[in-house]
Amino acid sequence: MSGVKAPEHGAELGLPASGAAAPGPPGRAAAARRGRLTSPWAVRLLSVVVVTTVWELLGRTDPTVASYPSAIASAAVDLIGDGPLLAAFADTLEGLAVGFVIAAVLGVAIGYLMGMFRLVEVALDPYVNALYATPRIALVPLLVLWVGIGFELRVTIVVLSAIFPIIMNVHIGTRNVDRDLVDTGRAFAASRWQLLRTVTIPGSLPYVFAGLRIGTAKALVGIIVAEMTAAATGTGQLLLQFGRYFETDKLFVPIIMLGLLSIVLVEAMYAIERRAMPWRRTER
Amino acid sequence: MSSQSSADPLSVLPVSEGGTDPAAAPLLQIRGVSRTFRSVDRKVLDDVDLDVAAGEFVSLIGPSGCGKTTLLRIVAGLLSATTGSVSLGGSPSDAPSRDKAMVFQHFNLFPWRTALANAAYGLELQGVGKRERNERALEYLRLFGLEEFAGQYPGELSGGMRQRIGIARALAIEPKVLLMDEPFGALDALTRERLQIELLRICETTHLSVVFVTHSIDEAIFLSDRIVVMGTHPGRVVETFDVDLRRPRWTYDMRAEPSYARIRARVWELLDHEMSGHGGAPG
Numbered sequence: 001m002s003g004v005k006a007p008e009h010g011a012e013l014g015l016p017a018s019g020a021a022a023p024g025p026p027g028r029a030a031a032a033r034r035g036r037l038t039s040p041w042a043v044r045l046l047s048v049v050v051v052t053t054v055w056e057l058l059g060r061t062d063p064t065v066a067s068y069p070s071a072i073a074s075a076a077v078d079l080i081g082d083g084p085l086l087a088a089f090a091d092t093l094e095g096l097a098v099g100f101v102i103a104a105v106l107g108v109a110i111g112y113l114m115g116m117f118r119l120v121e122v123a124l125d126p127y128v129n130a131l132y133a134t135p136r137i138a139l140v141p142l143l144v145l146w147v148g149i150g151f152e153l154r155v156t157i158v159v160l161s162a163i164f165p166i167i168m169n170v171h172i173g174t175r176n177v178d179r180d181l182v183d184t185g186r187a188f189a190a191s192r193w194q195l196l197r198t199v200t201i202p203g204s205l206p207y208v209f210a211g212l213r214i215g216t217a218k219a220l221v222g223i224i225v226a227e228m229t230a231a232a233t234g235t236g237q238l239l240l241q242f243g244r245y246f247e248t249d250k251l252f253v254p255i256i257m258l259g260l261l262s263i264v265l266v267e268a269m270y271a272i273e274r275r276a277m278p279w280r281r282t283e284r
Numbered sequence: 285m286s287s288q289s290s291a292d293p294l295s296v297l298p299v300s301e302g303g304t305d306p307a308a309a310p311l312l313q314i315r316g317v318s319r320t321f322r323s324v325d326r327k328v329l330d331d332v333d334l335d336v337a338a339g340e341f342v343s344l345i346g347p348s349g350c351g352k353t354t355l356l357r358i359v360a361g362l363l364s365a366t367t368g369s370v371s372l373g374g375s376p377s378d379a380p381s382r383d384k385a386m387v388f389q390h391f392n393l394f395p396w397r398t399a400l401a402n403a404a405y406g407l408e409l410q411g412v413g414k415r416e417r418n419e420r421a422l423e424y425l426r427l428f429g430l431e432e433f434a435g436q437y438p439g440e441l442s443g444g445m446r447q448r449i450g451i452a453r454a455l456a457i458e459p460k461v462l463l464m465d466e467p468f469g470a471l472d473a474l475t476r477e478r479l480q481i482e483l484l485r486i487c488e489t490t491h492l493s494v495v496f497v498t499h500s501i502d503e504a505i506f507l508s509d510r511i512v513v514m515g516t517h518p519g520r521v522v523e524t525f526d527v528d529l530r531r532p533r534w535t536y537d538m539r540a541e542p543s544y545a546r547i548r549a550r551v552w553e554l555l556d557h558e559m560s561g562h563g564g565a566p567g
Contacts, residue, residue: 198405
């Protein structure tokens with residue numbers, strides 16, 4: 001009835017994070033159950049030191065296979081000082097940023113239109129459902145024909161990767177707004193647009209942010225895949241190039257940078273989310 | 285209730301003109317209202333007639349399934365009647381409008397709005413400017429001693445405080461009729477009694493008209509000018525009582541009055557009769 005039929009997508013749909021699912025300090029009850037840590041940062045640091053040391057020792061036995069932290073560090077210094085790394089990374093970031101903004105704006109708008117107008121919902125849901133699950137990499141050869149292998153390819157693949165989880169989550173969010181609050185708006189004689197502004201949008205924000213979070217992750221995967229398969233430049237190409245010449249130490253540098261980038265993006269999303277929904281901390 | 289001002293906070297309330305005048309045309313007229321839910325093919329309301337005079341407090345009481353909440357939602361304009369009509373102040377009123385305000389059993393505050401923004405909600409929809417609506421909403425919060433909680437979210441407040449905000453939100457639009465759907469049903473006994481008194485003080489100051497749905501006979505007697513007992517299968521009005529206990533009622537022990545016991549016994553008898561399944565097909 002609602003047009004939301006997605007059990008097979010279930011794992012991909014970000015249910016809005018209740019406090020417990022968010023990173024950061026776990027709930028007090030959980031902390032008590034699992035034992036309290038006085039200094040989690042000390043433990044994190046120690047863990048990193050131990051793993052790095054073991055890796056350093058094991059990695060030296062066969063550097064072509066695993067490399068080792070000190071070699072990676074010096075490769076990083078070389079690559080950052082002089083070389084294609086920063087330019088490639090900048091290409092990737094630019095495509096990611098432009099594509100994600102387009103996907104977020106269009107995705108949120110389409111999701112709300114689908115939630116508000118039955119006609120739009122029925123007209124669009126075949127495409128949304130079909131494209132949501134289609135592997136984006138299957139589209140790359142076609143996109144190369146259409147937009148070439150430069151900036152436009154990056155942006156297009158990011159938009160196509162990120163937009164569908166955003167649309168679906170926003171759409172589902174509009175369906176999950178508390179019926180009683182919709183009735184409350186109606187009882188106070190809210191017009192259709194007032195209902196959207198004062199009830200549907202704030203009520204669906206947790207889903208919108210879940211969609212944006214998943215969209216971010218999908219966009220990052222999409223752009224690296226596109227760069228590895230088709231683009232002339234970018235971090236993905238650099239990875240292929242280092243791999244081809246068995247430069248394992250260099251290979252690890254962009255990988256680590258991508259890991260750091262994803263941490264930054266996820267934390268930034270949560271920070272925006274907390275600012276946009278200050279009441280969420282107060283809910284019991 | 286207000287700590288900073290010596291003036292009675294109730295003085296901010298608009299007073300309806302006329303008060304209870306039985307000779308005047310009723311403020312709210314419900315005529316032949318029936319409601320059938322197609323999905324269950326069952327008549328939940330059958331041919332209900334009810335008048336509410338300006339300044340009158342009317343309670344609807346009855347067992348679950350008697351359609352009292354359905355009737356209230358039809359009056360609010362949240363549901364449409366299958367047949368029959370509702371008029372307010374002489375003109376048809378089948379949709380939500382700014383002269384009707386609703387208070388809900390589960391408060392229905394917007395969790396993303398502060399207490400003040402919740403209380404100002406109806407005014408905001410009416411296009412009242414931010415400054416003015418916040419001032420007016422704050423006066424209604426002050427009425428309930430809640431001005432210091434104006435900036436807090438509902439999630440930080442107790443059930444009693446939340447429902448006070450729910451009532452403030454409804455009063456702030458200065459409606460002709462206040463529709464209350466078991467507003468104190470989700471509160472603990474002490475809070476419930478306090479809120480009953482606060483509501484009565486407001487109603488007696490303003491001569492506001494109220495339609496109040498409840499499960500509690502004592503609550504209905506304490507608050508009402510008139511009690512409408514409803515029955516099931518189909519939902520309908522069984523009998524209507526005037527409550528002739530003098531006001532203000534919180535100033536004396538109402539339960540010691542002979543008429544209190546008489547009304548209570550009669551309502552109880554009717555409800556017992558309805559609930560024993562005599563009223564129609566077994567549920």
